Amino acid sequence: MSITAKSETPKVADAVAIRSWKMPILLGILSLFSVVVFIILGPSGTATFRISQDTDAWQVPDLVVPAKAVGALVSIIAVALTYLAWRQTRDSGKIAKWVITSFSVVFVIGVMVWIIGGTSTQNITLVGLFAGAMLITTPILFGAMSGVLSERAGVVNIAIEGQLLAGAFTAALVASITGNAYAGLIAAAVAGVLVSVLLALFSIKYVVNQIIVGVVLNVLVSGLTGFLFEKIMKTKVDGATIYNQPAHLPNLPIPLLSEIPIIGPTLFRQSIIGYFMLILVAALWFGLFRTRWGLRVRAVGEHPKAADTVGINVNRTRVINVLAGGAVAGIGGAYFTLVAVSSFSKDMTGGLGFIALAALIFGRWNPIGAALAALLFGVAGNLQSILSLAGTPIDGQFLAMLPYALTILAVSGFVGRSLAPAADGEPYIKE
Template sequence: MSAATLEKPSLDNRLAIRSWRTPALLGVLALVALVAFAIFGPGGNATFRISQDNDAWQVPNLVLPAKAFGWVAALICIALAVLAYLQMKNEARVAKWVTMTFSIVFVVGLLVWIIGGTTTQNITLVGLFTGAMLITTPLVFGSLSGVLCERSGVVNIAIEGQLLAGAFTAALVASITNNAFAGLFAAAVAGVLVSFLLAVFSIKYVVNQIIVGVVLNVLVSGLTGFLFEKIMKTTVNGSAIYNQPAHLPDLPIPLLSEIPILGPTLFRQSLIGYLMIVLVIAIWFGLFRTRWGLRIRAVGEHPKAADTVGINVNRTRFLNVLAGGAIAGVGGAYFTLVAVSSFSKDMTGGLGFIALAALIFGRWNPIGAALAALLFGVAGNLQSILSLAGTPIDGQFLAMLPYALTILAVSGFVGKSRAPAADGEPYIKG
């Protein structure tokens, strides 16, 4: 091996562009962990209840001394921050396992610090994750819609409108027919209709995709609000007959539903919950293990090259946008057929935009987006649980956690995320 070959890696490292955002962020968070978790950490214990009283398999509670664990977590965070600095200095990159391990240790340390300072000093993990699924499920459907659209080159800002249209239509149709499955099907159709408008204007008429998405969100919000006032508030004998949708029941899977934490979270779901799990796996497999997925990714990365090998670029994009709308519509049905039993104005509460952040956080990968959605869901549910537990932290600070995570995700602090090369760029044949 020649001397030039031996010297090439160091030359590449010198020429590589270094981004110090991740080491800087880890350093700041490590300092926060040292001050808050260790030096000024609470002196009590943090108790995590793993099993519920009615679970077939009982697991003992996990009890952690808050201050001692705070020191351990802080020292690990400091070591990982230093390692991230050295990796960026020598290799121009930070290994994924470093940021993932840091995130897990910091989050667990934060939980122990908060719970150790509460009046009850305990938290039920089952309640934390099952409650988080009320937020996570529509987020996953919304992010999967975004994956299908953006992998084919269409930016889907209209996820919020698709979720809201699905929620409204599911409630209305399920109330009229007294059939939750009819409402679920109608929700998918509503999502397709919103997506059809997005596809027509952005693909056929080459209108700016972001502008079209924003307009559709405003349109759906206004239309559902108007119809809610004119139709759903209509009462007969004091009852709002058009806003009493049938409910999709939970379908626990024997044995699996008894597994601590995982059982109540994943295997005591409604039909929509199980469909979410199937779709995450199916879309991941389809995108990365089939010819269909290869064609879609080719269209999103290099549409001109895809066109030269016989792929109809705009038709592929059109179909993907429609499929994404159907998925988001089903996610919207979760609000009115599972989470609550009625529709209210703008009840999606901006989750469509957080789904976009989960999409970016997950790097346009269905499994990554689903895990990011779970993180946002846990952060959102943590607010209500810790408020009930009597935490000294201000409730407004806890309420901003999901949105703070969103800012970190889209700003690139969680790592470099590269969208499909042709994402948002219209394709004009010829």
Template sequence: MSAAVEAPGAPGTPSDTIEKRHVTQVGWKAAGGLIVVGALFALLLVTVPREGDTRFALSRDADAIQIPVLEIPAMPLAWACLVIMALVAAFSVVRTQANRRTPIWVIVVFGVVFLVGFLAWAGAGSSGTLPIVSLLSGSLLAAVPLIYGSLSGVIGERSGVINIAIEGQMLAAAFTGAIAGSITGSPFAGVLAALLAGVLVALVLALFTVTHRVNQIIVGVVLNVLVLGLTSFFYSQVLVPNAATLNSAPRFSTWTIPLLNDIPVIGPVLFDQAPLIYLMYLVVAGVWFALYRTRWGLRLRAVGEHPKAADTVGVNVEGTRYRALLIGGACAGLGGAFYTTVAVGQFGLNMTAGAGFIALAAMIFGKWDPLRAAMAGLLFGFALNLQSILGVVGEVVPSQFMLMLPYVVTLFAVAGLVGRSRPPAANGQPYVKG
């Protein structure tokens, strides 16, 4: 929120020529969100205390470097985490009162401390151990389609086109990847076919939104419904009767990177994965570099902010938006390929299960920045994976709550922690030349 403030003028200066300056007031969303989370965690510890120790396993049996299992008293650790959370929230409040924004690292620290405290509470008194490496590795896998989808949204919306169709692009890609992989017996062919399917859906989106200037949100929603209907129909009519030949795609095996895989904790998480995950590292870095360090990225951002000015200096606005949507469709296609070439190996009805919409939330939470959107995708992936890990130490949280947890985290993160977020100025606006 901005407020115009009149600056005192020199003696004798007419009042109508007094200079005005704008002071930006920082909102309380971030600080308020931290306070709410801390209060809810405190309420949990007070109303549902748990006795015993929590065991944290920081290595796997197959790891080269073995770290002893940490056995820590659960409630003292949880209360210590709550104290740290309170200090971090107080720091955010002080900065907000001083009209200064809460840095992203403050929110990250708060989130990590909260997760440690929550896991300590959840694992109290259990005979099992919390496998931290499996938790992190599973979270990374769950985040892969979200990160690819969020990159698709970042590229499209930076050019000024709202891409609601990420869900449809990923679902079409998963369907096509399963068929191509099954027919050829190669997961690489499945990835290529999935990539092309994502591009095809993006081409339809571009045709209606850029060329014919149809409302972008409506086109995106229609494409999602259309792809869901088509894949459901062909699944029941084609894939189910021919599951052995058309819906049994081979999956990528894990590629272990020597030496890097031996790094304690993070080595098995980052460097013992399928090639599609390694490709994701490169795509995230590549999109960031292209967006901020190349002429193409400069033109793309100019088209998203002020298409008329970009057109005036010779930038082809429609061509730039077409290319952005097609590249974004390829990213979404890679996200869809993950389901049938890495995770499952066969297509299932609506198997993306709203991942495209969570990817949109990750894009907004990341403020249309590739690196921040990827970090948001990791957060939501952690929420998706948390249910399976808690099952190891017992059902301390109702399963129904764990099923809705990813969506609750998504809503809270976007509504409560994102702070002031401004999309590209021309986002959602069709460009009419002349």
């Protein structure tokens, strides 16, 4: 009897220790919000969602829904899922992923119907929402993939913001001088690698704190690009700023696929950078989890000493991944000046490199998870612009904070416990 009691006690203690009530509490707060706002204070009109554009080969009728009825349904489902999450936490200490996913989707639908039902136009184009979101999602996603490459190998990459900014500046300058957008794209990748060379040199070779190095690099790139912008790009020749007029990368729509409602304009009417983004996510996921290279990289990020024991060169692997991550982030920066805006301005990345870090954490250091998180942040950012134009009664400043509120939730652990690679941020010194 005494032996049984001793063996069971640690198990009970462990079960209690890992149980967290943060997620049920968060779901409960959101459920209360839905009941009060969607039902009691909800608009009595209808919400119209346009699914097809006039140019689509397949036309889908507009979706018209009663705002208050949908709000009530959303609230009922939210309360039910909250109760289920509470039961699962109490019984096993773990909430099924489908519960959180379902709650998120249902709640987002409820918010959109509530907001659109209260606007002056009472309609929103879903194509515009998601296609416009790609302008924000693409650089975030490239930054997140850069973080995946670096941090899976054990190097914290805080310098994503600087890599994006260096890529944007270099792409604009080179494309303006050469008149060739593809030359600017290659130069952007090189610029991202150069920033990563400094990150690898100081954090891997000289064992400087990786977070400090990343912050310093962000400040350095911001100051350097700002100085060169004033001294070079603002220089006028015959009344024109010839060094800030980069060539534009055209969209390359894929026949048939680009005509699919919502999905077509969002994914298959992209520039070469957009298509590379889609390929990159799939290739990086496959490489990390289905190849020998990925196994080596993950071994270096989880247990570098064990990896070294079996013959893997830990620091060389880290350097290669950091440089590859810099190239990826540089290409993401080129998206700003070769696709989205076609000119460079000071600090034009606007903190999206830090949002990319949040997407990396939100996605649990998984390329597909980080891509979905980047899409979430992109939609939240674009929603602010669309709803402001639609005449929503909600203050635009409140809508503008949505991406940053999501960032706080992502890094605070309310979206679930995220565990970085065990050796992430830890320098490796071969004994």
